[in-house]
Amino acid sequence: MSNIDWSPLCELIGAHQKVLLSCHVRPDADALGSELALAGFLKQLGKDVRIINPSVQPKGMDFLVGDHEVRHVGDGVTTEDFDWAEIHIILDTSAWSQLPGLANFYRKTKSRKVIIDHHVSSDSLGAEEFKDVTSPATGCLIFDLGRALNCELTPEIATFLYAAIATDTGWFRFPSTTSYTMQIISELIRAGAEPHQIYENLYEQNTLPQLKLMGRVLGQVQTDFDGLLAYTIVTCEDFSATGTTPVDTEGLVNYCLTLAGTQAAFIAVEQRSRQVKVSFRCRTDWDVSKIAESFGGGGHRQASGAMLNGPLSSAVTKVLGKFREMFETSEKTDH
Template identity: 35%
Template sequence: MSSYKASLEAAARFLKQHQHFLVVNHVNPDGDATGSLLAMGWLLRQLDKQVTLVNEGKTPAKFMFLPGADDILNASERAEHPTYGTIITCDCADFARVGEVAAWFTQERELLNIDHHPTNDLFGTVNLVRTDAAATAEIIFDLVKHMGLPLGKELATCLYTGLLTDTGGFRYSNTTPYVMEAASELLAHRVEPAAIAERVLESITKAHVSLLQRSLQTLELTDNDKAAYLTVTLTDLIETGANNEDTEGLVNYGRNIEGVEVGVLFKEVADGKVKVSFRSRSEVDVAAIAKSFGGGGHVRAAGCTVSGTIVEVKKAVSQKVSAALRECGNE
């Protein structure tokens, strides 16, 4: 039995052995995190299990069309809460990505960790981690198939959204033949691809456009135009009325410039705290850079949160990016 098949079997046993589950995704959830969270909810209900779904904060508005999204609790709005001993985490590269929801776990918890990030540190009692998967939704698709469970429209819609978003609309290098086969099977269950793409890939807010205008004014190209840096300050967020969701995708504008290998977005999230998002084109392992600052992610997309002013953080990060470019022969 392959190690992945053994992990699928261990995950299936975990689901069968317990009755009441708390299912969690990572802070500031994206389409894969939200789709995977909801897919696990649908999967567990098929098994006649009790399930509670929770985020640290609000579910992004663009994903509220997904079946069951109204059932996701916002932990930040609940001063009092029960604790749970059986946990499933979805798309969390490390335990810290759970955020404040960790306070909902009992000390003696048993935890199923489902994830696809290469930087995952296997923090679960059971770990269903496949780092070559395009999305956590792909792994849950495998789990559904392994357990012989039916794929209804609701479950298929959640899984398809996870695949669509984490492959950048089936454009990124993680778009494998298997991903397309899985997407094809999901589409056979009355998934509406055009409507989903419109909601999660095409629609943007006015606040996003305002942030884009401001951030492009900060664009700086370095390392013979191989690195592009953009900045968003707390003032920008306040004056445009933007939230975290409105900053999504800004980092790609730097990385998409012809000739740029690494795009970086610096976003001030609090006094003395800067969130750094990385994207690379084909050569630089930005997960390694993010990990050096306590973050993580994928080879081509990663992030971290660093203490310091934007000037201080930018200096430290740019030095690491320049070194990585030199190692790849980009002088």
């Protein structure tokens, strides 16, 4: 069980009818799966539920959305859409930087604001927070909330939560995975989640352009600090040459961490705006969230991200400097 007392939120939900759900920009399976699962629970209680996110979900998440209406800022969303809500729940983030576009609407509404999250990085969003940074996924928190609300775990909701938890635990290989995580997974499978189908939908839908991009990106992997760090870059030219977009780099940083002896990794992705999105990964003994936070980003100890100003070469140099500090500090501590 999470360390959260859900009773105040259950009472809040019970006292209101209209609930708006939102998550972070470029929603992953944990964010989107948690949203859709919570929407399902709330509808069982007879609530009116809408979902509006900062951006459209990556195409790889479309199988989760299905026929459900998930709107995003920029597709005709107005202030009235936010004023409609009596409760506005933000899932899987506590950071303003993860709510571009949506933050302006969020600040202006008079709805009761709620955060459900498991990330360490946090801003003050003026909300009632239901956070557990020891939880491996927001999906685990929504599972517990659904139980607290006495809701039914349907096959569809089980699928949403399985996708959420499986992806944020690295398919159960990250240290955050616990015996309770697997108890939840067991219940989700019993309720109708199909692991093989979910995995296929998430990881076995690559296009030929995506594979060609992967080849270019992995061909540029470099190491530093005596092999402790592995990293690679992706340029706008790479996207043009392969017919891909920055969304197609999702997950590529994890390949860098498979290199023997590597303790940390990052991928720097040039955006059309010439900003640089950097994704960080590391093994258990390290903490890349501090590096991400130094650039205005955030996330988990082992998986974080940030957006830096370009050019690409300058951003990479800055990131390497932060890793140098991290490794040198560790050496001093060890001695």
